[in-house]
Amino acid sequence: MDYCIATQSPGGGRILNYGACKQNMLSNYTMVCQMCNISAVSRSLQMDERLGYGMLMTRDEIRKRLAHARVGIAGLGGLGSNCAAALARSGIGSLVLVDFDIVSEGNLDRQFYFRDQVGMPKARALADNLSRIDPSVRLETHIEKLDADLVIKRFHDCGIIVEAFDQADAKKMIIETVLEHMPDTWIVAASGLAGFGEFESIRKIRSGRLILCGDGKSEVGPDAPPLAPRVGIVACMEADAVLEILLGSEDAFVSRTIQGGRQ
Amino acid sequence: MKLIVNHEETQFPGEELTVRELLAAKRWSFPLIIVKINGRLVERSSYDTQKVVDGDEVEIYHLVSGG
Numbered sequence: 001m002d003y004c005i006a007t008q009s010p011g012g013g014r015i016l017n018y019g020a021c022k023q024n025m026l027s028n029y030t031m032v033c034q035m036c037n038i039s040a041v042s043r044s045l046q047m048d049e050r051l052g053y054g055m056l057m058t059r060d061e062i063r064k065r066l067a068h069a070r071v072g073i074a075g076l077g078g079l080g081s082n083c084a085a086a087l088a089r090s091g092i093g094s095l096v097l098v099d100f101d102i103v104s105e106g107n108l109d110r111q112f113y114f115r116d117q118v119g120m121p122k123a124r125a126l127a128d129n130l131s132r133i134d135p136s137v138r139l140e141t142h143i144e145k146l147d148a149d150l151v152i153k154r155f156h157d158c159g160i161i162v163e164a165f166d167q168a169d170a171k172k173m174i175i176e177t178v179l180e181h182m183p184d185t186w187i188v189a190a191s192g193l194a195g196f197g198e199f200e201s202i203r204k205i206r207s208g209r210l211i212l213c214g215d216g217k218s219e220v221g222p223d224a225p226p227l228a229p230r231v232g233i234v235a236c237m238e239a240d241a242v243l244e245i246l247l248g249s250e251d252a253f254v255s256r257t258i259q260g261g262r263q
Numbered sequence: 264m265k266l267i268v269n270h271e272e273t274q275f276p277g278e279e280l281t282v283r284e285l286l287a288a289k290r291w292s293f294p295l296i297i298v299k300i301n302g303r304l305v306e307r308s309s310y311d312t313q314k315v316v317d318g319d320e321v322e323i324y325h326l327v328s329g330g
Contacts, residue, residue: 079330168295168326175297175326179304191326207322208302220329231330 080164082235264317
């Protein structure tokens with residue numbers, strides 16, 4: 001059964017237009033009302049008793065809300081640089097950018113850098129690029145390799161951390177650090193994005209304060225390089241998950257979970 | 264016993280399993296995973312001692328490199 005996200009009432013098709021919403025919740029909107037079971041955003045809205053977020057927010061309302069958010073990006077490669085760009089464009093107020101590496105020519109096939117930035121620290125190059133998109137986004141940069149202690153130190157005042165590392169052991173480190181030691185912080189992570197095609201196998205899994213994007217299996221290797229489209233898809237899924245957390249609840253910073261309050 | 268593994272009900276012989284035994288039973292040999300039992304993270308050092316029993320909800324996520 002499909003439900004209208006605005007009224008929770010059953011609907012007949014995949015999309016209801018506003019005229020079909022029984023309580024006329026969408027009367028001021030010309031957009032269609034999307035079914036709850038299509039996207040993660042609408043599913044979380046279905047659980048949110050306070051209606052009026054997400055699909056029902058204007059661009060100004062969304063930007064006003066995001067302007068107060070501070071998000072950490074751990075790793076500024078294909079995932080982190082593209083995720084940060086999507087967040088900056090969306091209007092996130094403040095980003096903490098951390099990476100130890102410099103831009104290399106080989107990065108230009110998928111990462112949000114330019115040829116004249118080869119040799120620059122990624123944190124600095126990305127800050128330049130994001131400022132060109134939106135000079136008002138507040139940026140804190142650190143050129144260093146993150147370990148568990150530094151994760152806590154650098155991101156202690158971020159409501160959400162985006163895991164955008166390359167290596168699986170580093171992914172495990174930051175996920176476990178956040179879940180164990182940062183009880184009020186969300187971790188949005190990625191696993192499985194190599195190669196091309198099979199878009200339908202890419203999905204988002206939620207478990208308490210952990211959101212995991214990717215197909216969960218395709219590992220980068222000599223025969224499965226990371227390519228711009230799939231890396232970009234997962235990077236933008238991570239950015240979308242951040243928006244979902246920030247826009248789906250007033251209490252995103254007090255460890256409210258999307259999955260019905262489970263830790 | 265019945266466990267819920269990654270949101271799917273699954274039957275296992277016996278009354279209890281360690282996390283390590285559960286991984287072996289599922290033939291999951293991934294080196295880097297996140298394990299949660301009833302929503303709580305299980306540290307890698309506890310995989311041999313942490314038990315799962317009937318009704319437990321287990322989540323196991325596989326981490327692969329790339330980013």
